[in-house]
Amino acid sequence: MSSNDVRQFVVGADDDGIRLDRWFKRHLPDTSFNIVSRWARTGQLRVDGARADPGDRIAEGQVIRVPPAEPAKAATARPKPNRPPLSDDQVAFAREMVIHQDQQAIVLNKPPGLATQGGTKTTEHVDGLLDALQFEAEGRPKLVHRLDKDTSGALLLARTSRAAAFFSKHFSGRSAKKLYWALVVGVPDIEDGLIELPIGKQPGTGGEKMQVDMKEGQPSRTRYRVIEQAGNRTAWVELQPLTGRTHQLRVHMAAIGHPIVGDGKYGLQEAFLTGGISRKMHLHARRIRIDHPDGGKIDVTAELPDHFAESMKTLGFDMALGDTDALDDRPPPSREQKKAQARAHAKSVRKERRGERRGRGQKG
Numbered sequence: 001m002s003s004n005d006v007r008q009f010v011v012g013a014d015d016d017g018i019r020l021d022r023w024f025k026r027h028l029p030d031t032s033f034n035i036v037s038r039w040a041r042t043g044q045l046r047v048d049g050a051r052a053d054p055g056d057r058i059a060e061g062q063v064i065r066v067p068p069a070e071p072a073k074a075a076t077a078r079p080k081p082n083r084p085p086l087s088d089d090q091v092a093f094a095r096e097m098v099i100h101q102d103q104q105a106i107v108l109n110k111p112p113g114l115a116t117q118g119g120t121k122t123t124e125h126v127d128g129l130l131d132a133l134q135f136e137a138e139g140r141p142k143l144v145h146r147l148d149k150d151t152s153g154a155l156l157l158a159r160t161s162r163a164a165a166f167f168s169k170h171f172s173g174r175s176a177k178k179l180y181w182a183l184v185v186g187v188p189d190i191e192d193g194l195i196e197l198p199i200g201k202q203p204g205t206g207g208e209k210m211q212v213d214m215k216e217g218q219p220s221r222t223r224y225r226v227i228e229q230a231g232n233r234t235a236w237v238e239l240q241p242l243t244g245r246t247h248q249l250r251v252h253m254a255a256i257g258h259p260i261v262g263d264g265k266y267g268l269q270e271a272f273l274t275g276g277i278s279r280k281m282h283l284h285a286r287r288i289r290i291d292h293p294d295g296g297k298i299d300v301t302a303e304l305p306d307h308f309a310e311s312m313k314t315l316g317f318d319m320a321l322g323d324t325d326a327l328d329d330r331p332p333p334s335r336e337q338k339k340a341q342a343r344a345h346a347k348s349v350r351k352e353r354r355g356e357r358r359g360r361g362q363k364g
Contacts, residue, residue, distance in 0.1 A: 007066040011058050012172035013244035014145050016218075017207060020047070021054035023064070031069075039067050057207050059218060060172075060244065086132050094132035099154070100300045104163040104293045106133055106141055108155045109302040112280055116146040116155065126155065133157065144168050145176075148247065150262075153180070153285025154302040166293040171244070176290040180239040180249060181227075181304070181322065183282035183311060184258040185270060187235040191226040195252040199245045209265065210247045212255045220245045222252045227322055230315040234261060234273060238286075238322065249283060261311070276314055278307035287323070 015023055024031050033054065039045035040053050046065040047058060058064070086094070100107035108126065110116070115125040130140040141157035144167040158164035170176045198217030202209040211217075221242040229235040235258070239249050250266045253259055259267025262281035272279055289299045301323065304312065312319065 005068060007068070009064045009066065010172075011060050011062045011064065012168055013060050013174075014168065014171055015058060016060040016244060017057055017201070017246040019054070020045075020052055020056045020058055020064070023058060024054075028066070035070060057201070083128075083131065086129065090129060091132040094129040098133065099302060100298065101135075102292075102298075104159055105167070105298055106157040106159060107288065107298065107300045107302075108157065110147055110152055110155045110285075112150050112152040112305055112307070115149040116143060122149075130157070145171050147285055148250075148283075150281040151180075151283045151285065152302075152305045152308070154178075154288040154300055155285070156288055156290065156298070160293075163293045167290065170290055174242070176288070178241060178285060179287040179289075180241075181284045181286045181308075182237050182239055182249065182253065183261040183308075183315075184235050184237055184253050185233075185261060185267065185273070186258050187229045187232055188224070188226060188237070188256065188258055193224055195222040195224065195256060196220070197252060197255055199248060199251055207246075210245065210251050212251060218245060219243065220248055220252065222249060224253075228317050230317070234315060236312070236315075236317050236322075277311050280305075280307045282308050282311060284308055 009027065011023070015026070018026075021033060021036060024033075024036050036045065036054050040051070043051050044065075044067040045052050047056065048062050049065075052064075097108040097110060098106055099109045110126060115122045117127045118125045127143060130143075134140045137159050139160075141159050142161075142164045144156055144158050144164055147153065147155055156167060158167050167176070197212045197220060198214060199210050199220040200213030200217035201207045202211040223240040223242055225238045227236045227238055237253075239253075241248050245251075247266070250260055250263050254263070254266040254271075259271040260281060260283050261271060261273055261277065262279055263271045263283070284304055285302060286304075287299070287301045289297060292298050303309075
């Protein structure tokens with residue numbers, strides 16, 4: 001492709017829901033915000049054929065039309081600001097997270113409370129610690145997927161540009177396997193199920209909160225299996241996202257009436273258990289399995305954070321029952337199971353609406 005060609009890019013799963021200007025920072029960092037804004041004003045920047053603005057949020061599968069690259073103006077180009085050097089404590093903290101390292105990849109066990117990337121009010125994040133993980137490589141490693149701030153567990157980094165492209169392709173193509181452990185409120189009626197509920201942005205939240213949206217949401221699928229239960233109070237479940245929507249696991253489990261323990265954003269007060277169970281979110285990326293750029297596979301398991309392990313002990317769950325084969329190695333749920341799952345979701349929606357009506361009545 002020459003520099004005079006119009007370029008087209010397909011939005012990958014890891015970019016689902018981000019702003020268009022953020023996409024440029026990730027994938028075309030040499031294209032300034034002023035250039036992107038000018039392209040938008042003149043109608044040259046388009047998403048799925050429609051005019052787009054830098055602040056628009058994009059979705060997986062959409063096609064971004066980008067005008068030909070503009071020649072760099074070396075004389076007026078601003079030098080990139082230098083990142084402040086990391087302290088010894090920050091370097092030690094970053095390296096303590098490493099649970100796998102080879103020439104092409106690093107896997108971290110991200111603790112809860114640490115964001116993957118920065119934002120308006122987020123100054124502590126994995127992206128800001130990557131200089132500590134360069135080791136003998138020529139450049140700092142690159143993020144190829146993300147975990148929510150309060151979700152712990154396995155986070156893959158690419159150590160080379162070739163590895164970053166390779167891993168990104170496998171994530172967008174769904175050949176990467178991610179298994180999560182979670183504690184949920186109550187016990188699902190179906191022990192081994194598939195949740196198929198479309199997810200979209202909740203209006204009025206600026207894209208910060210998602211919801212099940214049967215009309216305009218994007219197709220979303222989550223496979224789950226109940227590993228063990230503590231009476232009717234809570235269950236330990238294994239989750240596998242078969243699509244990569246923002247907050248997918250959290251939205252899906254809350255939608256079927258079993259929010260993740262500690263997830264007040266989607267489960268509200270119901271998500272918190274008494275009896276000494278931590279109020280932190282109990283969602284952990286337990287295992288990641290993906291092809292390696294040099295052949296073979298990366299298959300890494302991340303240990304539970306302290307609060308999750310303590311809750312498992314308090315509830316009497318047997319860790320030996322976990323770490324089975326991947327969820328998609330089992331036969332798919334039956335038609336009857338899917339119908340029961342749909343009934344469970346409908347029941348949850350009715351319960352939520354009753355709660356809203358009671359709340360309005362009390363206000364009056």
